[in-house]
Every structure is written in structure tokens, then in C-alpha cells.
Amino acid sequence: MAITDIKEFAHLTDADIELLGAELDTIRRDVEASRGVRDARYIRGVIRAQRSLELGARVLLFGSRKRPLWVLGTGMLSLAKVIENMELGHNISHGQWDWMNDPEIHSTTWEWDMTGPSEHWKRAHNYTHHTYTNIVGMDDDVGFGILRMTRDEKWRPINLLQPIANVVLAAGFEWGIALHDLSAQKTLEGVDPKQWNSGPNRQFAVKIARQVGKDFVLFPVLTGPAWKHTLAANATANLVRNLWTYAVIFCGHFPDGAEKFTVEQFEDETRAQWYLRQMLGSANIDAGPVMAFLTGNLSYQIEHHLFPDLPSNRYAEVAARVQALCAKYDLPYTSGPLSRQYLLALRTIHKLALPDRFLARTSDDAPETSSERKFVSTGSRIAETLRVDAETGRRRGLLSALRAHAEAQVGRRRMRRHA
DSSP: OOBSOHHHHHTOOHHHHHHHHHHHHHHHHHHHHHOSHHHHHHHHHHHHHHHHHHHHHHHHGGGTTSHHHHHHHHHHHHHHHHHIIIIIIIHHHTTTTGGGOOGGGOTTTOOOSSSSOHHHHIIIIIIIIHHSTTBTTTOTTSSTTTSOOSTTSOOOGGGGGHHHHHHHHHHTHHHHHHHHHHHHHHHHHTOOTTOTTOHHHHHHHHHHHHHHHIIIIIHHHHTGGGHHHHHHHHHHHHHHHHHHHHHHHHHHHSSTTOOOBOHHHHHTOOHHHHHHHHHHHOOEEOOOHHHHHHTTTGGGHHHHHHOTTSOGGGHHHHHHHHHHHHHHTTOOOOEEOHHHHHHHHHHHHHHTTSOGGGOOSOTTBOSSOBOGGGGTTTTOOHHHHOEEOTTTOOEEOHHHHHHHHHHHHHHHHHHHHHO
16 A cells, blocks of 8 residues: 655664755755746746737637638637646745745745636635645545545545546646635634535635636627637637646646555654655656646646755756765666556546456556655565665665566466466
């Protein structure tokens, strides 16, 4: 099942983990000390570009009865919504630019172009998800309360519908997140779910009215005779934004190698172990500068989970230092192309729709979820694996243990075939 002892799973001693945490603290301090003009210029430039792109799209949609203008306007609007959602709304709401003390670019004032209120999202995501990342039973983002993404969650007959539920979630991702955050807000405030006139419900209703009114009433009406085409363009842009956001989030949280953890692991967790949990529980997407920008730099999901409030434009340089630390402590640095990461997540969604009796691998050694117990069969426990190689001088830890475990599995399969 999920990891109950992160020290043993990672093949690190307490001293190793504390040293790793200290080195990550140094990275944070270095970035905080170097924030300045170039970072402020970056975010203000992104805001100007996004607003110019959306304005241009809105102007083109006045002529949207002509197909080329509709295609171009819809494409520009889709791109504008992706940028606003990923690089602006998500990152500003994380407080990445609060250090500028600019009231326009501040986590307390920014309201993003999504169905759910920013305030609801910040409480459910910034606090709950980033504090209890991938802890089963504490982090509601493990499957978003809809999908079974680990065998630590008991199978129910409704899970057979996961493949369909996944498609619905992807298409209406902003609504799924909004309802998820609304539920979390009610729980935090101790509001009875049956109380319709509650504060969270009123906030939600106001935001829905604003978003639906803007995209499906105001802008279509403004374009006059082209209103039907503008309506279709807005719906298409929202769909594109939803699908893209969904794909990026799932690629960062649910491919193989993004581990899950138990409440027992969290109970006595130190700050350094929190860092380690973020590294082991997240996955990156291989991306160049353009792709990274379009993901809101969440292609660097590991770095984002380590430092969620550092400016996103600095994640690329942080990633180089984090990879060096992974090599130093022999830890895996989980990353892959977007297509591969998503297909791995999709496989888990479809596989865990089935009862456990139909699954081949053990619950401690499944690709989507594993624990320190997986190493018992290959004898690569911490006492045997945590050492410095006499020839290379390199620490042999989790990455070496995972490779040895995989080789042992291949060997056992060959023996069974020849038996």
C-alpha cells in the first residue's frame, strides 16, 4: 500500500534527510534573495501579453461569422485563457508575486477566470493539498473525490464508471475543481452541506453568475449578429482550457513514480521529510521553454511542490539544482514526455476501476502506488542498501534499490517462463 516510513523507502538515514532539507532551504534562500527587477518585468510582461491576446480575440470575434476569423479568434481566446489560468491565476494565487507588494498582482486580490472563487481554491489547494500532498485520507486531490487512484482506497462498484467519470471531469475541469473546493470550504467553516444559504454557497453563486454571464451572455450580445458564433467560441475556449489544465495536473500527480503516503508517515514528519515527500510524490513533464510557459511552469511540478510560493519563472534554474541533489542522494527524479505521463495516469484510472482481485501486482509493488515493503523480496532494505560505493564513491540509495528491484523482477519472470 502507500508509504508508511519515508526514511526506509528513500533508503536515507535521519541525518541524510536533514542534510537534504538544509540544501533545499539554501536553494529557497538563494532565490528569495535574488528576486528583483527581472522577475517583476517578467510577470508584468505576461499580464500585458495575455490581456492583449484576449482583447485581440474579442475583436476578431465580432467578425466570427466568417470561419477564418472564428478559428483565429477562438484559438487566440483559448490561448489567453490557458495563460491566465496556468501562469497567472494559479501562480499569483500561490503568492509567488506577493513580495512585489503590487496590489494588482497579489494573492489576496487576484480573481481568476474560472468558475470557482479564488478564495475557495486557495484554502483547498494552497493549504490542504500542499501541506498533505498525496497523503491518503488527508489530501482530497488524490482522485479529487471522484477517481480511485490508489489501492489504499477501497474499491466500490461505482468505480467501474471511472473511465466515463474521467472524461466528464476533463471536459468540465473548472466545474469539478470548483465543486471540490466548495466542499472543502464548507468543511473548513463547519457549514452544514444542506444549508443552501451559507456563505460558501453565496460566494459560489456570485462567481458562477459572473463567469457564465461574461462568457455566455455579455460577450455574445456585444457581437450582435455574430452572437451564436461568439457563444460557440467562448464554449470552445473554455473546453480547451479545461482539457489542457486537466492534462497538466494529472501528468504532475498521477503517473508512475508519484508516490502516495499514509497518515502514519505524516504524524511525526519533520520539515526535511516534508521536502522529501514532495520530491517523491510529484512528477515533471519534459518541456522546452514554450511548453513550460503554457503549463504555467507546472512542467516543473517537483520544484513547484518544493517551493510553491517562489516565482514560476525561476523553476527552470531551481530544477537543475534539485536534479543535482537527486543524483547526490541517489533519489529518482521522475520526469517524462507529456504523452507518456498522461498515458500512465490514464492506465491507472482504467486499471483501478476494477476490483483488486483482477490486478496482477501486489498492493505494495504496484506501479501507481508502492511502499517500503516492496523491497523485502529483493533484500534491498535500508540496512543493506544505504552505503557509499567503494569504487565510485557514490551513495547507493533509493534509485539503486529501484533498479535492483526491477532487475530481480525480470529475473523471476524469466525463471517462471523456463520452469
